[in-house]
Amino acid sequence: MDIRRSTPEDLPRMLEIYEYARRFMAEHGNPLQWGPTRWPPEALLRRDIEEGDSYVCLHQGRVVGTFFFRFGPDAEPTYRDITDGRWEDESPYGVVHRLAGDGSVKGVGAACLDWAFARCGHVRIDTHGDNLVMQSLLTKLGFVPRGTVHVAEDPYPRIAFEKTE
DSSP states (O other): OEEEEOOGGGHHHHHHHHHHHHHHHHHTTOOSSSTTTTSSOHHHHHHHHHHTOEEEEEETTEEEEEEEEEEETTSOGGGGOOBSSOOSOOSOEEEEEEEEEOSSSTTHHHHHHHHHHHHHSEEEEEEETTOHHHHHHHHHTTOEEEEEEOOSSOSOOEEEEEEEO
């Protein structure tokens, strides 16, 4: 699979993928993570594209997945406040958000996370407590649960995961 930065032309396909992801999560016991707020909003995706933090995953030239990735010393400011645990490594890190695939190809999530980790060797990510599919994938890829974080888009706590070299 290939990964590249998203362009404005990718936005309609990205919106289709997020619609599929919301249905998939609801069908697999996780209706609250993105469903009630129809997350992520189009305006946020446009901003992510403009800022160069939005990526798409391609299989045989077709966009089959999308995600947000940013690297830096404070890549996700909400991660400053972690409860019920602590981050293992305080060095600059990459953060992955809004990871979704269209369900047509297996391994999209792993490909995107592996790509992000290869860029920086230290990645943080969070997921809803009901998102057992993502928790399983993160554990399989060597991510370790570190505690609880909160996000602005809804009141539900998230399990924070981290992977370091």
